[in-house]
Amino acid sequence: MAHYATDEPIYALATPYSPSALAVIRASGEGVLSLLSSRFSSKLEGRASGSAVHGFLKDGNGGLIDEVMVIRYDHGHGYTGEEAFEIMCHGSLPVIRMISKMLEELGIREAERGEFTYRAFMHGRMDLTEAEAVEEIVSAKTERAGRDALSRLTGAIRAEADKAKNEILDILASLEVQLDYGEDDVPEDWIFPHEKVDRIKNRLSMIASTYSSSRLYSHGASVVLIGRTNAGKSSLYNTILKENRAIVSDEEGTTRDYIESDAVIDGIPVRLFDTAGIREAEGSVEREGIRRSRDLMKDADLIVYVLDGDETDDYPVSDNAIHVRSKKDITGNQDYLSFSSITGDGIDEVIKAIKEKLVSSDAALSSVPHIDSERQLEALEETVEALEDAEKALPMGEDVVAMYFQSALSSLSALTGEVTNDDVLERLFSSFCLGK
């Protein structure tokens, strides 16, 4: 309930999260239109409520995200009755992800389940009969959402979250006992438990970072092929797709500088990008193409550098890149993963290498349980941030420090269920000898 009943701007994907021709993302809350206008190429002001505006969405650096239609709703209109908009974008997973990221950068948070409907109720957007009809659905839905939130937690992560909660509760109780009993009763000074807090922070951060790898399975990964024209990129692209193409309609990228397609590699949904060659910057059109390729590389989960059989390799080495050579049938360089698009030799090895690279971060994180939702990630990140703020607030006074520990607990509550002030007092009473 903590997040409900506010008018904080929220967004949600209104269509299923899967590759399709079109996706709809909607956002609601006071001021969302002016927030969006900074990232939208066309003017939204002055348009009538309900009108659709064509334009381009840009990321924080001005890079193009997608060509979209935006429908604006003024206060009192639309589904929730709040100021709102709907974005109709291309239904590619990376595009949806980029738009979500952009909205979060603007301060619009992902909605809880049922929250749009809840707001619609709160603003009287439904008449009596409608409300009665939806009532049942919503109550069933919010209840299920509650269950989902809990059942989504595997035993392991639940245990981790509870452990962190208990540790923070202990720290908070040891602080609160000082604040609530004063120097007379508890004369010892409270000492910030840096080591303990660091341990909790590290653990939670580690769990948070599993999101990027477990996300691969649910949300997919983007794999970008980079290489000179004729280096063998396109044949690799086509060969991978030949065996692994996802069953969706193919569609061109939003610009003509690269081709993208969905594949499934060993269960991981992969968005595969074949880019414009990166080295032949002749005319302005090509230069633009290169710029886009670089943008793609920045957001890529994996970059595959494709080298011609005997080309000198001066591509950068990084954690999320592999280097492969084509024309195995002709040159056969032993030091490289090589493949031949003609004989098909080596293709399986390349695909295997792609998969291994994608999930390799898993190996390092195998000691902690994995999370698989944006909300869990958010909860963990907020908790870590609050713990950092608590440390920073030390010069301000212990009352402010306590406030941040409390926020850490309430952020964790998304994973563990509500933590109330009564829990803190309960802990305090049971652990300390109190009272004069």
Added chain:
Amino acid sequence: MDYDAIVIGGGHAGIEACLALSREGFETLLVTQSLDTIGRMSCNPSIGGLAKGNLVREIDALGGEMAHLIDSTMIQYRILNRRRGPAVQAPRAQADKFSYSRKAKETLEKQSHLHLFMDTVTDFIVEDGECRGVVTERGWRISSSVVVLTTGTFMDGRIFIGEYDASAGRLGENAAIGLGDSLRRLGFHTGRMKTGTPARVLLSSLDLEEMEIQEGDKEEPFSFDNDAVSRPSLPCYVTYTNEETHRIIRENISRSPLYGGKIVGKGPRYCPSIEDKVVRFPDRERHQIFVEPEGLGSEEMYLNGLSSSLPEDVQRAFIHSIPGLRHAEVMRPAYAVEYDYLDPLDLYPTLESKILPSLFIAGQTNGTSGYEEAAAQGLMAGINAAERLKGNKGIVLSRTEAYIGVLIDDLVTKGTKEPYRMFTSRAEYRLSLRHDTADERLTPIGIKIGLAAKDKAERFERKRRELDEVVSILKHKRCGGKSAYDRLKEPGQDIRELGIAELADYPEGVLSRVELDIRYSGYLLRQEREAEKTRREENMAIPADFDYDSIDGISSESREKLKAVRPLSLGQAMRISGVRVSDIAVLAVAIRSGRG
């Protein structure tokens, strides 16, 4: 009607209730078992303390009396938690308990529209389902439009000292018998609670040189109406229990009525008896004891930390094992008291009874502990009884604006299983509830309802002007490359050390207020945003007679809980433990669409 209002009980809750009613012009009768015990401090001879000090200042800001009483009778003043941040700092004063009580009685006697009468109330007059007066032990039937009940620990009170037990509200004072039965007959839910008090010893029998001396700070007023107070300052003494003390207690534990099963009532975990501390924390080598004066010119000393219900010979033995107290002459023994309390879930947030309309209930009767908690409820019960007489809806303070709001909301929404004491950690928005901002938060309400006197309102307006002026000076003066205002955001920056001459004209209270407001502005803003959400939920009112059976979508478990508590706002409904989120959503729709 004989009176507009009758207040039962002359303790800390009763005092505030009858003053609020009579000051608003209603003919009010205070009925008390003894005119000699008005405003008596049954336990600690002190007012204030952490969170409680905030309550006292909030009571004062609304137009209550407690701060005036302690300002004129304090014998030691201290600010607690000076090092731990302004939000958790609070004033506490030792009181001369004899003059405190006397001053309270004088204040009531001088109050116009207020009448005092000594008798014991045994029953209520009920007409058309509403409370319309009281019936007394000596047979009086006195009618009124509203009644405020503040019986403290007296309802079927029973005290325990080892094997000895007797019917009493305080040692040597009769319990109020009969009222509990009348209330049960009317359908009230009662329970038993327990509290305790330590022994009092003779000052001249103590070895003072064996104890640490604890002096007070420079005294400051609790009341926003006073610029300064000048009172004598007596020292307190600190000593410690030891292995021998604990051995004596352990060996005699079976003689404690608490452990022998004679006492069924639940005692407070935060203020345990010494035997509780010894049993529950066997590893502790010593416990701290404060020896506090009970009044000017009195030899009685209060042994803070030694509350007990062990037999008197055991009490003497363990007291004499403690340095400083080896020769102590015990004047009054420690004892436990068990009493009836009324389930506060039977109350609306206005403190009006759901079972018997026009009856308001406040103080320890509602399961709280402490003079300040009692007074805060007494004041709100008095204010709301007056609002009811005026035909108004009632004043409910929000959790976001006052500890009083937290206190009453906790009681009427969650109930309580042990004597409820205020803690700062019960408040979600602690930073916004500093004791020095109580006037800013609540005096406008006191003025609006007509309880804050004219000069209080004028003082408040003047202070507000001064605050504005100081802020504007700070914004215009530059100080080390930035405005003095921004300068003050740095931790440890003192407003008096900025070298701004104009500020010298302003009172200390105004300067320190501005300094803290500025230093904490970032954090306050953060809390304010949170508080805003809570306020919005509070603003969605639910009618008291809302028909929960008329909505289908609510689970039966939540329905029962909602029907039991009858929340007056969506916010309150959300805080009832065990009510489901989905049911709140459904409830919100139903309220919106005006059903129920």
